Amino acid sequence: xxxxxxYICPCGTGKYYRDCCEPLHLDxxxxxxxxxxxxxxYSAFALKKFDYxxxxxxxxxxxxxxxxxxxxxxxxxxxxxxxxxxxxxxNSTALKQGTVTFKAWYKxxxxxxxxxxHSEFIYQDNRWYYTKGKQMTAKLPSRNDPCICHSGKKFKxxxxxxx
Numbered sequence: 001x002x003x004x005x006x007y008i009c010p011c012g013t014g015k016y017y018r019d020c021c022e023p024l025h026l027d028x029x030x031x032x033x034x035x036x037x038x039x040x041x042y043s044a045f046a047l048k049k050f051d052y053x054x055x056x057x058x059x060x061x062x063x064x065x066x067x068x069x070x071x072x073x074x075x076x077x078x079x080x081x082x083x084x085x086x087x088x089x090x091n092s093t094a095l096k097q098g099t100v101t102f103k104a105w106y107k108x109x110x111x112x113x114x115x116x117x118h119s120e121f122i123y124q125d126n127r128w129y130y131t132k133g134k135q136m137t138a139k140l141p142s143r144n145d146p147c148i149c150h151s152g153k154k155f156k157x158x159x160x161x162x163x
Contacts, residue, residue, distance in 0.1 A: 010046040011039035034098030046078035058129035076106035096123035115136035
């Protein structure tokens with residue numbers, strides 16, 4: 001999927017795509033912070049830029065993650081990203097690491113759900129890489145809570161109403 005650089009980036013920063021995740025997706029630059037990598041990976045999923053997902057996954061943690069598998073789907077409609085916490089630190093072996101806890105909301109087959117994960121990253125060869133994540137159970141917001149898509153509307157007046 002291609003996206004005009006004049007559109008707001010799906011990652012939730014409010015910036016234009018051309019000024020946000022596009023340079024990362026085009027390999028013009030690398031993510032300087034673990035949160036930036038997380039946002040760019042979310043945008044890559046939303047825009048189906050699966051080659052970027054592969055490039056930013058640490059090679060030791062690829063498992064069965066391949067372009068072919070990513071292209072097979074499923075391909076949900078991504079609704080919004082909520083970053084809950086992020087941290088960067090150096091461990092006892094002087095390896096720079098990071099964590100991000102997030103909810104990536106999506107709609108698939110008429111149902112709204114989220115990937116709620118505590119993700120782990122390492123910094124190697126001047127780049128951040130995703131390694132693994134611990135899945136958690138996400139709870140849908142209440143009807144009067146702000147919508148997960150960050151439209152500014154209540155959940156009941158926006159994404160919940162589209163079910």
